[in-house]
Amino acid sequence: MKTDASLVSILAILMFPSIALSQVWPKTYGEPDRVEFSFDLVEAYDKGYIIMGNYLNSSFVQEASWLIKTDINGGILWDKIINSDVYNKSFGLEQTSAGGLLVCGLIKREGNGFSEPFVMKLNSCGEKQWCKIFSESPNLSVPAYDIKETASGEIVVLVNMYGNYPEETMHLFKLSADGDVLWKSVISSGYHHPCAIPLGNKLMVTSNQEFLITGDVYWPDPWGPGTIKYLRPMFILVDSTGKEKWVLPFGLEDTIRGTADYTIEISQNQYIAVGSYWYSQQYIEPLLMKFNKSGQELSYNILNSHSIDTNLIEGSFLSLSMNDTLFFMGGIFGDNTVQKHPVLEVKSILDTASLNIDIIGHRLYIDNSEPYTFQLSGNTKLLSNSADVTNSPDWDIYLAKMNLNLEMDTLDPGNYTYDSLCPYPIQSGFIYLDSCEIITGADEIPTPQEYYAGLHAIPIRVFPNPARGVITFEFEHTEHHTDLELRCISVMGNRVHREKLYPSQ
Numbered sequence: 001m002k003t004d005a006s007l008v009s010i011l012a013i014l015m016f017p018s019i020a021l022s023q024v025w026p027k028t029y030g031e032p033d034r035v036e037f038s039f040d041l042v043e044a045y046d047k048g049y050i051i052m053g054n055y056l057n058s059s060f061v062q063e064a065s066w067l068i069k070t071d072i073n074g075g076i077l078w079d080k081i082i083n084s085d086v087y088n089k090s091f092g093l094e095q096t097s098a099g100g101l102l103v104c105g106l107i108k109r110e111g112n113g114f115s116e117p118f119v120m121k122l123n124s125c126g127e128k129q130w131c132k133i134f135s136e137s138p139n140l141s142v143p144a145y146d147i148k149e150t151a152s153g154e155i156v157v158l159v160n161m162y163g164n165y166p167e168e169t170m171h172l173f174k175l176s177a178d179g180d181v182l183w184k185s186v187i188s189s190g191y192h193h194p195c196a197i198p199l200g201n202k203l204m205v206t207s208n209q210e211f212l213i214t215g216d217v218y219w220p221d222p223w224g225p226g227t228i229k230y231l232r233p234m235f236i237l238v239d240s241t242g243k244e245k246w247v248l249p250f251g252l253e254d255t256i257r258g259t260a261d262y263t264i265e266i267s268q269n270q271y272i273a274v275g276s277y278w279y280s281q282q283y284i285e286p287l288l289m290k291f292n293k294s295g296q297e298l299s300y301n302i303l304n305s306h307s308i309d310t311n312l313i314e315g316s317f318l319s320l321s322m323n324d325t326l327f328f329m330g331g332i333f334g335d336n337t338v339q340k341h342p343v344l345e346v347k348s349i350l351d352t353a354s355l356n357i358d359i360i361g362h363r364l365y366i367d368n369s370e371p372y373t374f375q376l377s378g379n380t381k382l383l384s385n386s387a388d389v390t391n392s393p394d395w396d397i398y399l400a401k402m403n404l405n406l407e408m409d410t411l412d413p414g415n416y417t418y419d420s421l422c423p424y425p426i427q428s429g430f431i432y433l434d435s436c437e438i439i440t441g442a443d444e445i446p447t448p449q450e451y452y453a454g455l456h457a458i459p460i461r462v463f464p465n466p467a468r469g470v471i472t473f474e475f476e477h478t479e480h481h482t483d484l485e486l487r488c489i490s491v492m493g494n495r496v497h498r499e500k501l502y503p504s505q
Contacts (some may be wrong), residue, residue: 001191006084007149010087010108013218023074023410024222024409024410024411025074025076025107025399025401025402025408026074026398026399026400026401027070027398027399027400028396028397028398028399029053029068029397030388030395030396030397031055032393032396033055033056033394034057035060035395036054036055036387036397037053037054037055037387037395037397038051038052038053038054038095038371038385038387039053039054039090039091039093039371039373040090040224040373041051041093041104041176041373041383041385041399042093042094042101042450043375043376043377043378043383044069044095044418045070045099046420047369047378047414047419048070048071048072048077048416048419048420048426049066049069049070049072049074049399050067050068050069050070050093050095050247051305052065052067052073052088052091052103052468053066053067053068053397053401053477054066055428056314057112057304057473058393058394058417058431060393063086063087063088064083064087064365065081065082065088065089065090065103065105066079066080066081067079067080067081067082067103067396067417067431068271069426070098071418072416073075073138074401075257077418077426078126078360078370078421078426078427078428078497079429080126080429080430080431081331081429081431082103082430082431082433083430083431083433084109084433084434085110086107086109086110087107087108087140087316088105088107088433089105089106089143090103090104090105091105091106091143091146092104092144092145092146092147092339093158094107094147094148094149096121096149096153098124098421100122100124100129101121101149102119102121102122102147102148102155102271103119103120103121104117104118104119104147105117105118106142106143106147106158107133107433107436108263109292110135112170113379114137114139114142114294115141115143116137117134117137117144117157117162118132118144118160118431119132119144119147119155119157119173119179120431121155121179122271123422124419124421125420125422125423125424125426126426127304128430128431128432129179130178130179130213131179131433131435131436131437132179132268132437133405133433133436133438133439134159134162134438134442135438135439135440135442136206136440136441137161137162137163137410137442138163138164139161139162141161142159142160142161142162143159143160143273144158144159144160144162144173145158145159145160145185145201145203146200146201147203148203149205150209150240150303151205151209153327154174154175154177154182155174155177156175156203156205156211157172157173157174157175157203158171158172158175158200158203158213159171160199160200162247162442163186165372166197166215167188167189167190167191167272168189168190169187169188169197169198170186170187170189170198170199170215170237171184171187172211172242172444173185174448177242179437181439181484182339182446182451183235183242183445183446183447183450183451184442184445184447185214185242185447186257187236187238187244188217188234188244192244192249195219195220195226196218196228196247196249197217197218197219197220198215198216198217198218198247199216200213200215200236201214201216201260201261201262202214202215202261202262203370204263204265206265207265207268208240209240210239210240210245211235211238211240212263212265212271213234213237214234214235214260214262214263214273215235215259215260216231216248216259216260217231218231218259219232219249220231221252221360222252230257231257231259232249232250232251232257232258233249233250233251233256233258233259233260233275233287233289234247234248234250234257234260235247235248235250235260235271235273235295236248236492237293237295241448241452242447242449244449245295245450246294246295247295248297249297250291250297250300253302256287258275258276258277258287259275259278260273260285260289260317261273261274261275261316261319261331262274262317262318262320263320264320264321264406266322268293269293270290270291270298270352271290271292271293272289272290272320272350272352272355273288273289273290273319274286274288274289274317274319274320275287275316275317275479276315277302277436278321282313284315284316285300285302285304285305285314285315286304286305286316286317286329287300287301287302287316287317288300288301288303288350288357289300289355290352290357291366299353299354300427301355301356301357303357305333305344307363308334308344308346308359308362309344309362309364311335311336311364312333312334312335312336312344312364312376313335314333314334314345315332316331316372317329317330317331318330318331318332318373318374319331319372320372321378323376325349326348326349326404327347327348327350328345328346328347328374328376328382329345329348329374330343330344330345330372330374330384330403331344331345331372331374332370332401336346340366340369341369342364342365342366342367342369343364343365343368343369343372343384344362344364344365344371344417345362345363345374345384346362346363347359347360347361347405347406348358348360349411352464361405361406363402365386365400365404365435367389368386368388368398369386370386371386371387372384372386372387373386377401380403380404381401381403381404381407381409382404383402384399384401385397385399385400385401386398388428390473392404393478401487410484427462439477456483458475458481458500459476460472460474461473472480475501475505478503478505480504482503483502484501484502485498486498486500
């Protein structure tokens with residue numbers, strides 16, 4: 001009996017680590033009689049995860065956005081409903097260098113028949129610092145589709161369908177960290193590219209602090225200008241001052257029709273993107289594309305879904321990540337029943353010169369669908385974020401965490417302090433958009449050229465004026481200048497004061 005008891009104790013000790021490290025993924029998040037899905041996901045500074053979700057009621061009527069913060073094992077720490085008087089929908093999420101969040105999307109307000117783009121900044125406690133709504137677009141539905149923070153802390157927003165159609169369908173807005181609108185730039189203007197009708201899917205800040213837009217464009221064949229416009233993959237590079245450098249409708253000479261959905265930078269000179277090749281309106285296949293920083297096409301490769309998994313008949317990759325020599329891709333595909341559009345993720349070795357691909361592993365989620373994001377986390381884990389449609393139409397948000405072999409991850413036993421940049425515990429609740437600043441007079445927002453020309457001047461305000469004793473000088477734009485000096489001259493022409501000025505003083 002003693003021997004048996006000892007054996008049981010030993011077995012219990014040996015089994016405990018395997019129990020503690022058991023599989024905890026995947027996770028689903030949702031409420032009954034609600035249709036939930038997500039558009040973006042970021043890894044937080046504290047190793048937790050933040051999901052930008054949206055939800056509809058059981059009648060598929062859009063209601064609100066849903067921000068979810070989880071720990072490293074997917075357990076909910078807090079969640080917040082982004083509330084507005086009619087509805088809102090969020091598309092882009094970005095964590096700031098200070099641990100806050102940037103959110104962008106569209107909002108419909110009471111008494112307004114238009115859906116307008118909005119941008120919001122939250123502090124490290126998940127509280128609204130400011131939000132802006134860009135009004136006065138002539139179009140019915142105008143989304144702010146992606147948002148990024150620059151190295152200097154400024155904010156760049158990609159907005160589709162904001163201006164006059166079809167000449168001004170795509171814009172970049174640049175804001176200061178405090179939410180001041182600095183400039184507005186029309187991208188791929190129909191006045192400069194008469195055949196273009198562009199739509200942006202993703203915005204990237206490159207290693208050179210330039211802005212790369214990945215998307216689609218309606219563009220005619222080069223031998224048939226003025227004829228029918230076909231959907232093409234599109235890439236656009238804009239420099240740090242908002243000046244468009246080039247527009248690349250990919251594959252014109254090879255009659256490529258399709259979309260571009262995600263781009264990664266593999267060097268300071270080269271990019272690889274994934275998207276779809278459209279054989280017809282009903283049949284598409286995954287497409288790999290490569291180009292350089294000058295907007296020159298280098299290579300492409302059209303894949304075959306059936307060769308990856310015999311259950312598949314078509315599909316498109318929507319996301320791409322790189323880890324050393326390994327490339328991970330994920331997207332939405334069609335199965336043999338043509339009744340489902342499951343998620344497929346692959347692990348591959350990619351020849352970055354020719355784009356020839358050797359797929360060495362894949363995972364198929366037969367009961368999942370778009371919207372979908374897929375990314376590398378901490379360089380050793382993969383995060384898959386899609387819609388669980390098992391109990392359709394009652395969708396839930398689905399989050400999977402995997403190792404580099406596409407196997408579901410196990411429990412992370414580490415001890416982490418979450419939301420450490422907030423001095424108090426963050427509570428679940430609501431974020432209200434009813435007090436957002438409405439940006440009107442869009443024509444009065446300066447162009448990048450007007451904005452940067454204005455920075456050459458240094459407006460000075462002196463108060464009180466007239467004054468006796470202490471005088472205060474207030475300067476603007478000093479952060480954009482060096483070697484500044486303040487000199488005060490009396491009415492007699494004598495210098496009475498001299499002082500060096502510092503940037504941002």
